[in-house]
Every structure is written in structure tokens, then in C-alpha cells.
């Protein structure tokens with residue numbers, strides 16, 4: 072598509088009055104996300120750049136950008152904060168990057184819901200909600216720079232998922248609005264089940280303009296860090312906390328001691344050399360939390376509310392959880408990477424310990440607990456000291472042999488990672504919303520095989 076010469080100056084003029092960014096250095100910056108966590112993706116994507124960035128401030132301006140892209144057959148990549156880990160927001164074929172961060176209004180806060188523009192930052196949404204007694208049901212640890220549109224289009228779960236499930240679970244996304252890429256882009260409303268057709272579709276099948284999400288009453292959360300002599304006991308305590316009906320929690324993570332050595336900002340606050348459990352627990356349940364940790368053989372080293380945390384100059388506890396754990400290590404050593412593994416039986420701490428012993432010195436375990444469809448699940452996001460892809464795939468095989476599943480973090484195809492098979496409902500909506508296939512080209516392998524079919528014929532494949 073980029074082989075034909077495009078007059079980008081002319082395109083920028085046609086986009087007016089939409090703000091555009093034309094400086095090559097800034098365009099390059101906005102062509103990247105956090106794919107560099109993966110040395111494999113880094114080699115594949117580091118030289119992929121867009122040609123022009125547009126920053127619409129309203130859905131009308133966004134529609135104008137899409138109409139111009141349609142008229143000139145321009146590849147288009149939607150971009151929020153650019154914090155995705157799989158190169159979701161990297162333009163593989165150049166073209167127009169549409170950054171949504173100027174579409175950031177919080178439109179409505181009501182009983183159990185919030186309605187926002189797609190480019191609103193999640194930290195801003197949470198701040199507005201907390202002032203009114205609510206909070207987001209879940210959010211990623213990147214909330215300071217990540218947008219709600221990017222989370223819905225590219226993310227899956229986060230802080231809060233241990234209580235409220237994954238993003239895709241019924242009731243978490245109440246509705247979406249999205250624009251098609253046509254001569255005159257149409258804004259469609261996707262309610263409830265239908266909203267899932269755009270969720271985790273990586274911006275392939277529509278430009279999300281507005282999101283309505285479930286919210287939950289806020290609580291007086293205490294950031295807790297407990298430590299243990301063995302990782303087996305630490306994991307078992309994590310599972311016990313995740314299962315507990317008596318203790319409220321919106322985060323429950325366990326991290327091997329070797330990883331904790333890479334957290335300099337916690338030095339002096341934690342007992343050295345011990346394995347770490349990270350949690351957010353409401354103040355009224357702290358006594359029960361202390362009792363649980365003691366019963367599991369650990370000690371609570373740190374328990375701070377937000378004011379106390381700030382006074383001590385310590386980051387949020389969730390900056391030592393989810394993929395922030397990996398980031399803390401990468402800050403010190405770029406030879407680290409990670410992978411995503413589902414734990415076969417999350418209640419089996421012995422199996423986790425056996426795997427830890429079997430997998431090798433280049434793999435350091437880190438688990439997150441969440442609730443999916445009402446069941447507690449655990450997944451391992453280990454630090455892996457990368458040598459080459461052959462060794463990475465050996466590690467994957469060791470995990471599989473121990474009954475764990477692999478959601479590959481080292482692919483930029485939407486079908487390659489957590490989403491194992493082609494999602495033909497996503498692709499049917501792509502045909503309806505983006506008939507020319509301009510949105511995020513190259514990210515779906517399956518699209519290339521069905522793009523010639525009608526939307527209904529693509530959808531029929533979902534039933535096969």
C-alpha cells in the first residue's frame with residue numbers, strides 16, 4: 072500500500088483543522104509501543120514507522136481523519152498511550168497514525184457506570200470516579216499513560232480483576248461507540264455482547280470513540296507487601312488470599328525473591344532475600360489479612376494507605392505487579408524478557424514449585440491471580456533471561472509438559488497470543504466497519520484469508 076507515492080503534505084492540509092504532527096522524530100516516537108519487552112518483536116518491529124500523526128479532538132474530527140484515509144487508501148493505526156506489549160499500535164505498512172489522547176472528556180458518571188471518550192487516561196477516570204465514591208472495576212498498571220480506548224481494544228484484565236473478572240466478562244463493558252472507515256464514516260453503538268466484537272480486536276474493526284464501563288464503590292485500599300522464606304509458601308498464600316471470601320482484595324500477586332532484588336525503590340522497606348506477595352486490601356479487612364499471612368508462614372513488611380505511601384516516596388504497589396514487574400527488571404537489564412503462562416491447577420502450589428525447579432535458572436517466577444467466569448485463575452509472567460528463540464520455545468515446552476498453557480507474548484498477530492484461533496465475529500465486523508481493510512493492516516493473519524467474503528459469510532465461519 073505504501074509503494075505508491077503519497078503526498079503527506081497534501082494529506083496534512085486536507086486534515087485541517089485537525090492537529091497533525093509532521094516532525095519525523097515525533098512520528099517515529101508515536102510509531103512505537105512496548106513491543107521491545109520482546110527481543111523477537113524488537114527485531115521485527117523496530118524499523119516500522121508511520122508517515123503522519125493526526126490528533127483529533129472530537130469524534131467529528133476523528134471521522135474526518137477516517138474519511139481522508141478512505142479517500143486515499145491510507146493504512147490507519149489507532150493509538151492511545153502506546154503502552155501495548157505486542158506491537159498492537161505499530162504501523163506495519165506506514166500510513167496515518169491517529170492518536171486519540173485529545174478526545175479525553177469524562178462525559179457522565181452515574182450509579183455503577185462511567186461514560187468517557189476513548190482517549191481519556193484511566194488515572195483521570197479513576198480520579199474523577201473516586202471523588203464521587205466509585206472506581207473502575209479494573210485498570211492496568213499503566214493507568215497514568217494508557218487510554219480507556221486502548222485498554223478496551225488491546226488489553227484484557229488488570230488491577231481489580233481478582234474481584235471483578237476480566238474485561239470481557241458480562242457487565243464490565245456496558246457499551247461502545249465506534250466509527251467505520253467509509254466515504255462518510257458512520258458512528259455505531261455496540262451494546263453489551265456486541266461490544267465484545269470490538270474488545271481485544273486491536274483496532275482492526277472500528278475506531279472506538281466512546282466507552283461506557285461498569286464501576287464499583289471505592290474502598291479505603293491499603294497497599295500491602297508480605298514476605299516469605301519459600302516461593303512455594305508465598306504462592307500458596309497468594310492463592311489463599313485470592314480464594315478468601317472474608318478479605319476484600321483488588322490485587323494479589325507473588326514475585327520470586329530474585330526479581331525483588333531489582334526493585335531498588337523498595338530497598339529498606341522489605342526483608343532482604345525473601346519472596347514477595349503484593350496485595351491491595353480494604354482497611355477494614357487488614358486484621359484478617361495479617362492473620363492469613365501469619366497462618367501461611369509470612370510476615371507483613373509494609374501496609375500503607377495512599378497518603379502514607381506518598382510520604383515515604385514509594386510507588387503504587389501495582390507498579391510491582393502485572394507487567395510492571397517486568398519493567399522494573401528491564402530498567403536495569405535489557406537482556407530480560409517475559410512470557411505468559413496459565414497455571415493448570417491454581418490451587419496446586421506443589422506443581423508451581425516443581426515447575427520452578429524443572430524449568431532452569433534463566434526463568435524466575437511471578438504470578439498474578441484473577442477471577443475469570445467466577446473461578447480463581449493464576450498466570451505466570453516470569454522473567455526470562457533471553458538467549459535465543461530456541462531456548463524460549465524449550466521453556467514453553469517445559470511449561471506445557473507441566474500442564475501449563477502458553478499465551479505467546481512474542482507475536483504481533485492478534486491470533487497468535489491469548490486469542491489462539493481466528494475470531495470470525497471480529498473479522499465480520501471488520502468487513503462491515505472497514506471494507507477496504509485499512510485499519511491496522513498486517514496484524515490479523517486470518518483477515519487475509521477471508522477479506523474477499525461478505526461479512527455474513529465471515530460470521531458464518533464462527534459457527535463452523
Ligand SMILES: Cc1cc2nc3c(=O)[nH]c(=O)nc-3n(C[C@H](O)[C@H](O)[C@H](O)COP(=O)(O)OP(=O)(O)OC[C@H]3O[C@@H](n4cnc5c(N)ncnc54)[C@H](O)[C@@H]3O)c2cc1C
Pocket residue numbers: 104105148149150151152153154155156159160171189190210211212213216217218219220221222223224225226227228229230272273274275277278279280393394395398511
Ligand atoms: C508496564 C506495563 C504494564 C501493563 N499492564 C497491563 C495490565 O495489567 N493489563 C492489561 O490488559 N494490559 C497491560 N499492559 C498493556 C497495556 O498497557 C494496556 O493494555 C493498555 O490499556 C493499553 O492502552 P493504550 O492507550 O496504551 O493503548 P495502545 O497501546 O495505544 O493501543 C492498544 C491497541 O488498541 C488500539 N486502539 C487504541 N485506541 C483505540 C481506539 N480508540 N479505537 C480502536 N482501537 C484503538 C491500538 O490500535 C492498539 O491495537 C501493560 C503494559 C505495560 C508496558
